[in-house]
Amino acid sequence: DTAVSQTPKYLVTQMGNDKSIKCEQNLGHDTMYWYKQDSKKFLKIMFSYNNKELIINETVPNRFSPKSPDKAHLNLHINSLELGDSAVYFCASSHLGLAGVLTQYFGPGTRLLVL
Amino acid sequence: SQQGEEDPQALSIQEGENATMNCSYKTSINNLQWYRQNSGRGLVHLILIRSNEREKHSGRLRVTLDTSKKSSSLLITASRAADTASYFCATAPARSNYKLTFGKGTLLTVNP
Structure with missing residues (x-):
């Protein structure tokens, strides 16, 4: 069974369109994240939800x-897509322990290309 | 702001050799984690080391942490072609329970 799944895997769209990416985890984690990875592989946190509450909004x-x-679900909706939004978007989930952020489990990524 | 910085940016070795990657960070941490990313895939957690630990082992992996120097190293012994991937360190700040900050990664190529 896939632990963290994302759909779609690939998304090619025109500038100005609106699109959504879906993420589901079956690990029973209480926290989910969205990251953006650019062409230089830099991974940047975008958002995080803990028990359905937004806790990180970069x-x-x-x-x-x-x-x-x-x-178990965290979706990402993007309005008015721009060329610079082209990247790989990763969903991740984890438990938040008393010792801080613990191991994160990543989805396979959604490769977004804006033309 | 960028927290972890890996060094080197790229490393190419022969199968059987050891690979060492370093990570430096700027602020106090709760723990530091290493992840691997194969080309075109998501990140996979390798090992977590807490701020009160100095060394940790997992199979062929050995991680050290020096909080006085704010640095960590990941050693992969007896490397295999399948170890070819990008390796990222990620830090969990001491004052935040929520966020991991990733470095830019080291691209390791293991030649057969």
């Missing part, structure tokens, strides 16, 4: 809106 254009319908 400096991200407000065209990006996360939604967590329940603890």
Whole structure:
């Protein structure tokens, strides 16, 4: 069984379109994340939800809106896509322990190409 | 701001050799983690070392942590072609329970 799954795996779209990426985890974790990995492989945190509550909201254009319908799902909606949004988007999940952020489990990534 | 910085950016070795990658960071941490990313795939957790630990082993992996120098190293012994991947360190800050900050990674190529 896939622990963290994302759909779609590939997304090719035109500038100005609106698109969504979905993420689901079956690990029973209480925290989920969205990361963006650019062409130089730099991985940057975008958002995090803990028990459906937004706990991390980095400096991200407000065209990006996360939604967590329940603890097992975290979706990312992007409005008015721009060329610079082209990247690989990773979903991840983890437990938050008393000792801080613990092991994160990553999905396979969604490769977004904006034309 | 960037927390972890891996060094070197790229490393090419022969199968059977050891590979050492280093990570430096700037602020106090709760723990430091190493991840591997194969080409076109998601990141996979390798090992976590807490701030009060100095060394940890897992199979062919050995991680050290020097909090006074704010640095960590990952040693892969007896490397295999299948170890070819990018390796990232990630730090969990001492004052935040929520966020891991990743470095830019070291691309390791193990030649058969």
